[in-house]
Amino acid sequence: MADSSPRTVLVTGSGGRTGQIVYKKLKEKPNQYVARGLVRTEESKQKIGGADDVFVGDIRDAGSITPAFEGIDSLIILTSAVPQMKPGFDPTKGERPEFYFSEGAYPEQVDWIGQKNQIDAAKAAGVKHVVLVGSMGGTNTNHPLNSLGKGNILIWKRKAEQYLADSGVPYTIIRPGGLLDKEGGIRELIVGKDDELLQTENKAIPRADVAEVCIQALNFEEVQFKAFDLASKPEGVGTPTKDFKALFSNITARF
Numbered sequence: 001m002a003d004s005s006p007r008t009v010l011v012t013g014s015g016g017r018t019g020q021i022v023y024k025k026l027k028e029k030p031n032q033y034v035a036r037g038l039v040r041t042e043e044s045k046q047k048i049g050g051a052d053d054v055f056v057g058d059i060r061d062a063g064s065i066t067p068a069f070e071g072i073d074s075l076i077i078l079t080s081a082v083p084q085m086k087p088g089f090d091p092t093k094g095e096r097p098e099f100y101f102s103e104g105a106y107p108e109q110v111d112w113i114g115q116k117n118q119i120d121a122a123k124a125a126g127v128k129h130v131v132l133v134g135s136m137g138g139t140n141t142n143h144p145l146n147s148l149g150k151g152n153i154l155i156w157k158r159k160a161e162q163y164l165a166d167s168g169v170p171y172t173i174i175r176p177g178g179l180l181d182k183e184g185g186i187r188e189l190i191v192g193k194d195d196e197l198l199q200t201e202n203k204a205i206p207r208a209d210v211a212e213v214c215i216q217a218l219n220f221e222e223v224q225f226k227a228f229d230l231a232s233k234p235e236g237v238g239t240p241t242k243d244f245k246a247l248f249s250n251i252t253a254r255f
Helices: 017-027 042-047 062-069 107-124 144-150 153-165 207-217 244-248
Strands: 007-012 033-039 054-056 074-077 129-133 171-176 178-180 189-192 204-206 226-232
Touching (some): 007 062, 033 042, 054 062, 074 107, 107 153, 129 207, 204 207
Parallel strands (some): 007 033, 074 129, 129 171, 171 226
């Protein structure tokens, strides 16, 4: 897919912990990419540098995000509802923390409606490739994450993934395991399907590695119209992944 002119890539949720890394990585390769970010608040925009290429909009309001999508080639979706911990939790008493979602920020609104709005905007803008980051665990409707704040987060994420797969737009769906705030580029990455990796020892991955896989996915047609689970071996075990074409050649599932 060699093309001399840089591709314009929009990263939504670019104020989030993984989104920030993707946005920064794209900015470091100006010969290959023209980076754009989409954040929900002016505060988030300033947090990631406040550049003119960061748009402020609310994914739940389709009209507010349209300008960010104009003229883009690729989209990386990293938006997600975030459960909040209820105050007053005391771990010393052996209590389990309780979670809630802010009003209007439930997974149904953010992970379903918000992602659907982004997919619709991408399609209308003629986007050539959408990379969506979901989560492992979606094959099990009784997964514990669904009970957090009664949000059914994985169910709504999966609904958005299915909507993307049915949209006709070339897509890559990445479902990482548990996200680690650790250094990237030094682990062997593993791909799987249907949550099989959750039955193994290796079910976590550094955010920086997820970010790198998002960007690498833009460069290989082999990974279009595909979905995969993503995890890593522990640091120091195996060989750090450098050949992404080889990694992606192991992926066969379309959903």
